[in-house]
Amino acid sequence: MQIKHKELEKWVSEMSKLCNPDKIIWIEGSKAQKEKLQYEAISTGEIIILNQKILPGCIYHRTALNDVARTENLTYICTPEREDAGPTNNWMKPEEAYTKAGSIFKNSMVGRTMYVIPFSMGPIGSPFSKIGVELTDSIYVVLNMLIMTNAGEKVLNELGENGEFTKCLHSKADLNIERRLILHFPQDNTIWSVGSGYGGNVLLGKKCLSLRIASYMGRSEGWMAEHMLILGIEDKSGEITYITAAFPSACGKTNLAMLIPPDGLKRKSYKIWTVGDDIAWMRIRKDGSLWAINPETGFFGVVPGTNSKTNPNAVKTIQSNTIYTNVLLKEDKTVWWEGADGTMPESGIDWTGKPWTPYLKDNDGKPIKGANPNSRFTTPIKQCPTASKLVDDPNGVPISAIIFGGRRASLAPLVYQSFNWQHGVFLGSIMASEITAAQYGAQGVVRRDPMAMVPFCGYNMADYFKHWLEMGKKIKNQPKIFHVNWFKTDDSGRFLWPGYGDNLRVLEWIVERSKEKIDAVKTPIGCIPYKKDIDLTGLDLSGNDLDRLLEIKNDEWLKEARDIKDFYTKFGDKISVELQFELNSLIERLLKS
Ligand code: OXD
């Protein structure tokens, strides 16, 4: 491969001096090279080839036991001033970060190969897209990046002699959690990740570039990088309405992005088109609307719970050309996980590499899981039966509605709409959700996660909220903003809403509202549906449950408002007056009603 980009060549040479690999291989993006690398990884045991008759093109990988989720506590934004990173990010001075990580990277690739992966987030050549180059000592990373991004020689051609690119350096080093760091240097357009082999920490095009670095770029360049799925809802007339939705990790973005309409709505002939399940890059185009692309070409989804009921499209997508990480390996070299279709296998090798049977119990008497709760599939979007024709359209799709959502057992109603853009930004800024297995932390504890971006915002979130407010002023055809909560429970902990395909009943209301076709009930927190406007045909939901789903308890909300106030206080006087105004107005409305 001919390298015309002098700065790239120099950087690769400098990094290889630091990491000291035995050799350097440039990733071309060819099938032959991929097969060769795969073969090599099979021979070293880094990956296991699955049953090619049943799962053609599929492979299997296990991460280290202490390396199964993103480590937010080891993830830093490295800027000269702490204030630039803000109170929701870990912060380190760039010099200190380079020195600290540099000592771990030093000679970390001795006896290994350094792979150079040129990749484009977004279609090559699109005005939305950004190029990165990842250096890594992991074939697993290379194979994942070949699914998740446009990678290879064609990207180098696009980069030309002096194109801009994000410098991404990764080494597994010794996979020691004490020597693990995920560092972002927004001012240098650089990412350093060391000591991990878990996707969210090491597929540097994903969270690190497409969210943390991209959110920083978006602020200075006038666009938005968001933790959002993108989907299109086609109605009977063939009109497609596109929406984006932000949910914290492992709250059902992948399921929502490819949902199957419930039987009760079949008569309306809806079709769902999946554009993305995790990240949206949004820009204002000449028509004054907000357009979105998904910068990724694959899904890196949570496996447990995926089955023909919860997500039949995902099940179909992952039958071929998929990398399975940390699931149960069956004797016939197929895979299984908790919540999979079919019967539970009698035995297998679990995600830790130990023999497993369904009867095994841990010290507390709880069944030992065959698959890690955050086990993953990496699979090409184009294999998804609902993949939109526009997945790689360089202009993206026009967005009519933006949804925020969290996992809350109480408080937030099934759905409500903001009064306007500014109030919508407020709704995003007060998002909160229970912690899931996608990140280390106390599962189930509620934490504030504005716009589902707390783990992913590359700068001070108070400035991020301002950027949202500023963008709103520039968008002529503003998408309408909503909040949903699929996870409300009754006093016994039973979910009140069936979720999955039935969520389309709520999306239908959102589409109607975004087109201003129907009225809604004004409440202190926003507009909620008239009960008659949620089509419940074929759904066995009691009137009482619907009441509870739409219920707003002023005393609970006043308590929430105090919590929001505390959260805002973290940002000192940086929180914009618009958001303070929205908070005060909420309190006033709650006290008055
Ligand atoms: C993800 C995450 O993997 O948010 O998408 O953790």
Ligand code: MN
């Ligand atoms: Mn995510």
